[in-house]
Amino acid sequence: MSSPDEWTHPVPGEGPPATAAAPTAERVIAGLRATSEGGEDLVQLLTPEGERVPNERFDRYIADVTDEDIRGLYRDMVLVRRADRESNALQRQGQLGIWVPLLGQEAAQIGVGRAMRHTDMAFPSYREHGVAWCKGITPQQLLGIFRGTDNGGWDSAATRFHPYTIVIGNQVLNAAGYAMGQRFEGKVGDDSDGTAEATVCFFGDGATSQGDVHEGFVWASVYDAPLVFFCQNNQWAISEPTERQSRLPLYQRARGYGFPGIRVDGNDVLATLAVSRWALDECRHGNGPILIEAFTYRMDAHTTTDDPTRYRLSDEVETWKLKDPLERVRVHLIRHEMADDAFFEQVQAESDQMAAELRDYCFNMPDPPVRQMFDNVYSEPHPYLEAQRDEYVDYVAGFAGGEH
Template identity: 60%
Template sequence: MAKGGSPPDGELVQLLTPEGERIESVTGSDGTVYRADFTDEEYRGLYRDLVIVRKLDAEATALQRQGELGIWASLLGQEAAQVGSGRALRPQDMAFPTYREHGVLYCRGIDPIMPLGLFRGVDQGGWDPNEFKFNMYTIVIGAQTLHATGYAMGVTMDGKTGTDDGEAVIAYFGDGATSQGDVNEAFIWAGVFNSPLVFFCQNNQYAISEPLERQTRIPLYRRAGGFGFPGIRVDGNDVLATYAVTRAALDHARLGQGPTLIEAYTYRMGAHTTNDDPTRYRIASEVEAWQAKDPIKRVRAFLEREQIADAAFFAEVDEQAKRESLHLRERVLEMPDPAPVTMFDNVYPNGSPLVDKERERFVEYQASFEGSAH
C-alpha cells in the first residue's frame, strides 16, 4: 500500500488510484483523516455492487432503445460515487435522490424494478420512503435539496442528533443543479439552522450539454464556504474515498455539527438521458481519458494486486450480474399496461370534484373513438 498523504491544496481525496494502488489514508485540510478499512469480503462486496449496478443500468438503457421504457437516465461512469456513498449510509439515515441514483437505490435494498415502472409509465415508482429511508425520485432539478433540508431540520427538532446513533440526511444532485435557486436556498437554510445534512453533488462535468466551466468560476466544493459550512472534493470514481468522505460527513452531521457539501468529481460516460446525443458537445478523446479512470477497473486492479479475488470470483460476479439483468428485463416485459383513465387515480387522497369532472370528460373522449376506423 502507498503511504498516507494530503491531496494537493485539499482539492481531491483519493484512496484508490486509477491503476488500483491503495492509499492508506488522506488527511483533509480540517485535519479529518479519511480511510476505508474493509475486510477482504467487504472489498469483494463493493466490486460486486459496482458490476451489478452497471449491468442493470445497461439493461435499462437497452430496454429504452427497444421501446420498452419512455426514457432512462443512465449512471454509467458514476457507479463508485453512488455505491460508495450509498454504502456509507447508516440504516437510520435518509436519502433524497434525483432521477439517476439507481446505485444508491440498490444499496438501500430497493427492488431495482421500481424505477423502471416509473420510466415505463405504468406507475409512480412507488416504493415506501419511510421503509427504505430513501425518498421518491425527483424529476424537478434541485427540488429535492429543499425537501432534504426541511426533513433534516425536522430531525433536529425531534432531538435525533448529537449522538453516535443519531440521524443524518443526504441530498443528491448534479453539477447543473448548483445553478438552480432551490439548491442555493437549501444551502442557506441548512447552514443557518445547522441541519444534519450532507449535500452530495455528483459533478459529472456536464449539465446536459453545458460543460462545468460555463457553470462556475470556482470549484463547486468551495461554494460551501460562502454559506458557512465545509466543502470537500472527492474522487468520485474511487469507491473507497467516496465511502470514507461520505461516512465522515454523515457522522459529522448526526453529531449535530451541521451540513457538508461533497463534490464527487466524476464523469458521465454516456448520455444525459436516452434523449440526448453527447457527441454533439464533447469530443471522443475526452471520453477516452476518463475511461482510463473507470471505477470498476480500478477496484478489479486492486483486488488482483492484493490477491483478494481470483478469476473464478470475477466470473461468478459477471454471471450473477447477467442473471439479475435478464430477470429485470423479463419483469419489465411482464408489466401490465395500465388503462389510460388510471392517470386520474391517486391525485388527491380524498378525491376532487375537478378531477372527477376531468376523468368523466376523458372517458367520454375515449368512448368517441369506439367503433371508428384506425
C-alpha cells in the same frame, strides 16, 4: 474541462481569475492528463491503477472494511452497471420512454449509498440508480418511471428513499426541510446508541446554477440541518462544461454559506465511502451541513435523448475510461489476491441473470389501470376526487377494451 491549476484558487485574489469561457480542445486534453486529477485537495484512497493511497485523515473511516466488503462493493458496482446498460438498451428497443444513464458514476453512488444507515433519508434527482440499489430498491422498481406507468414503484417512507425528482434542483429544498425536521425532532446530537439520523441530497454540477440549490444551502446552514449535499460533478451539465457553471471548484461554494465543503475522487469507491461516512457522522452529531463534490465523469449521454458527440471530444471520453471505477477495484482485488477467477465469474453470471430478469419484467409490464392516476393525490379519501374517478372509469368503460 480545463486544468485544475487554471481554475482552482482557494483564496480569492490569489493567482489569475478563473475563466468562464469555453475551453479549447488543447486545454481539455491538458486538464485530463494532469497528474493531480481534480486538484490538490482531492481525496483519493485508490488510484486508477488500483494502488492504495494512505490518508491520515480518512483511513480510520474505512478501518473496518474487510476484503469481503471490498468484494461486495465491486459486486454492487458491476450489478448496477449491468442494470443501467440493460435499461439503456430497453429504451433503444422502445420499451422505455427515456433512460438516464449512470455509466461512470457507480463508485460515487455505491460509496455514499453503503455509507448510509437505513434510517438516513435520501433525496435523489433522476440518476441515482446506484443509491436506490443500496437502499434495497430493485432495478425493476425503477422502470415504471421511465415507462410512464407510475411515479415510483417503492414506498419512500419504508425505504428512506424519496421518489425521483425530475425538476432540476427541486429535491434540495425538500431535503433541507426534511433535515430541519430531523433536528427539530431531536434525531441528531447523541449517537451513542446508533440511532441518530442524517439526510443526503443528490444533484449534479449543473443543478448548482439553480436557485433551489442555493436556497437549500441557506436554510440548511442557518438551521444546522444534518444534511449532506452530495454533488456528482460529472463535468457536463448536459452540454455545458463545469467552467460555465462556476469560477471556483464547486466544493468551495460551501464556504460562502458557512459550512464545510470537500472534494473526493468520485471514481474511487473507497474514498467516497470514507468521506461519506465522515460527513454523515458529522451531521448525525449536529455538525452539519456538509457539501461533498464527487469528482467523476459521465461516460454516456445525459439521457437517451442526448448526443454527447456534439459537444465533447472523443479523446476526453477515452482518457476517462482509464479511470474506470470498476476496473480500479478489480485490479486492486487481483493485485492483493483478495479475489480469484471464480469470484469474478460468479459476479458475471449474477449480472447476466439479473439482466435477463430485468428484460423479462420490462417486456411483460402490464398497462396501469386508468383509476391509478387518481391514487395518492390526497393523503386521505376525498369525495370530489372519488366522484371524478368513478365518472372517468365509467366513461372509459364505454369504449371497446375499456376497463371498469
